[in-house]
Amino acid sequence: MPKARASSSLRRILRFTEKYTAKVVPLRFKLYLPRMEQLLNTELINLDALEVQIYQKLEELAISADRWPFYMAFSKRCFREFLGFSEATAENDVALLRQEFILRGLDSAVLDQLIPICRDLAQTIKGS
Secondary structure, three states: OOOOOOOOHHHHHEEEHHHHHOOHHHHHHHOOHHHHHHHHHHHHHHHHHHHHHEEEEEHHOOOOOOHHHHHHHHHHHHHHHHHHHHHHHHHHHHHHHHHHHHHOOOOHHHHHHHHHHOOOOOOHHOOO
């Protein structure tokens, strides 16, 4: 029976330097660039649609512009929950997320009006 090759630090160092040279790394990422670009474009289109709807709702509710980033942060996290989980799990996670942002000082009535926008957009994206 052949004996297993003994591990040596010199061999590990050599393999590491070959794997991460400036010549090899771009060749590895070059394979994934078209797919990464496509995924990024899709994600940016979805987030842009969300931002437009959320900003319109915040304007309707006469929320001051200095509070908009906080409500947008809530909306993006809520949107990710609805996009990534089933309905029941997402509802539980969004309830916890709502409590977190209420403790941070955001108005619960406004948050309750932003949740359906996130849910509807996520269902539209899941359905298509």
